[in-house]
Amino acid sequence: MGPHPAVAAIRLAVRRALHDILTAHTPPDSILPGPNIPNESAPLVLVACSGGADSMALASALAFEAPKLGLRAGGVTVDHGLQPGSDLRADEVVLRLTELGLAPVESIAVAVGREGGPEAAARDARYGALDAAAERHGATAVLLGHTRDDQAETVLLGLARGSGIRSLSGMAAVSGRPGAPDRYRRPFLQLDRQTARKACMVQSLPVWDDPHNADPAYTRSRLRHEGLPALEKALGKGVVEALARTAQLSRDDADALDTWARQAEASVRDTAGLLECAKLYALPPAVRRRILRSAAIEAGAPAGSLFARHIEEVDRLITGWRGQGAINLPGRVVAQRQGGRLVIRQG
Ligand SMILES: Nc1ncnc2c1ncn2[C@@H]1O[C@H](COP(=O)(O)OP(=O)(O)OP(=O)(O)O)[C@@H](O)[C@H]1O
Structure with a gap:
């Protein structure tokens, strides 16, 4: 048996x-x-x-x-x-x-x-x-x-x-x-x-x-x-299985967007490596937000404490009326617009 x-x-x-x-x-x-x-x-x-x-x-x-x-x-x-x-x-x-x-x-x-x-x-x-x-x-x-x-x-x-x-x-x-x-x-x-x-x-x-x-x-x-x-x-009982399937489908989509964002990142930085707002603005929001997130992590923001709402706030520096001011992120990282550039660094 x-x-x-x-x-x-x-x-x-x-x-x-x-x-x-x-x-x-x-x-x-x-x-x-x-x-x-x-x-x-x-x-x-x-x-x-x-x-x-x-x-x-x-x-x-x-x-x-x-x-x-x-x-x-x-x-x-x-x-x-x-x-x-x-x-x-x-x-x-x-x-x-x-x-x-x-x-x-x-x-x-x-x-x-x-x-x-x-x-x-x-x-x-x-x-x-x-x-x-x-x-x-x-x-x-x-x-x-x-x-x-x-x-x-x-x-x-x-x-x-x-x-x-x-x-x-x-x-x-x-x-x-x-x-x-x-x-x-x-x-x-x-x-x-x-x-x-x-x-x-x-x-x-x-x-x-x-x-x-x-x-x-x-x-x-x-x-x-x-x-x-x-x-x-x-x-119905199939909810757990369906949610696990959603996870897999979302993972495939997220991986594709991450690849796109990595490829796009070089094209939105100027010769000094700063992010250019106009070029970021022209990207699809999902790609732009990924670039902002990786820039924040690179500046020292802990990935686990960096939530979608933080990135949306930074994104508004590029897309919103309120393009001035500083956004404080976890890990004492600050995002700030300086003219046509977005600077994300330790505050
Ligand atoms: N105290 C611990 N020591 C070592 N590994 C741990 C510990 N707690 C969690 N893990 C690991 O993380 C997994 C997920 O843990 P979590 O507590 O989130 O889930 P769980 O469903 O309660 O798992 P488990 O029945 O094994 O406790 C565990 O199955 C185990 O592999």
Whole structure:
């Protein structure tokens, strides 16, 4: 008898992701077909595990699939220190990952700041710790347990904020940082949360329910427990899948616009590298706003705190009556019109 369908589904998703990682990081003729015993120099794939159902399911599938492809599998859990006893929870996750056969496994305590609100601050601290762990262990990739339901929530949050299509495109299956552009992999992005939960249940994997996920003080939690069920009631069960599809379509459109904006950028800068307002004005708004956004980030504005409304304000310096004055952006960046030029720099 084969594995339970939920277990088969999570393993298949992880196997696909591992194949992609191998293809991206190993010359094709060095991939050995079939089972292989990983040695110490084999590529290492880490799972980022909170101890919740999604990432525990991911860890179990990684532990099962990685050795078959000659890969090493390890795990990292991040202790945000936001609740009493969070260190004990982290120790327990380390134990569970070790029991699954993962090595190396570590828990990292982080200090969560306040920039951008509690959820964004915890996320920034977490990714900082995961990046550091990946580098310390020389890991080829880090797997994250985001599911199709998380993707649908992300799209809805973007819609509610009035964001552009980049935000509506949600999370990418593959993403990273400068220097490691494909470090993060999300094998469960096409899988629903129920499947991950079921896979944990049938494998008797104990899971930890993050109290933040049920805390109505958090926007995402309200959306998960009230917003999405209400939408499904009104519009039918296919809403989550449809929103995830919107994410994919938006991603393709956003990528095309980004390419267009990159190509157009050189043509709107003068010989000193300053942005020329008249040339910006002549561009389609979506392309112009992308150029403004990348200029603001280049000047030091943190991408995560730079919202559509900020860029619209800068855009009005070019298109509106109020072409004078200075616009303050996050990261102490200031945008100002100087004659026919737009200057975006540290204030
Ligand atoms: N404390 C943590 N330590 C390590 N990785 C984490 C931690 N919190 C989240 N992650 C990673 O980010 C993913 C998404 O987390 P998030 O809390 O947004 O979603 P979730 O659906 O509650 O996931 P989970 O059921 O795994 O907790 C997780 O699946 C995991 O891979």
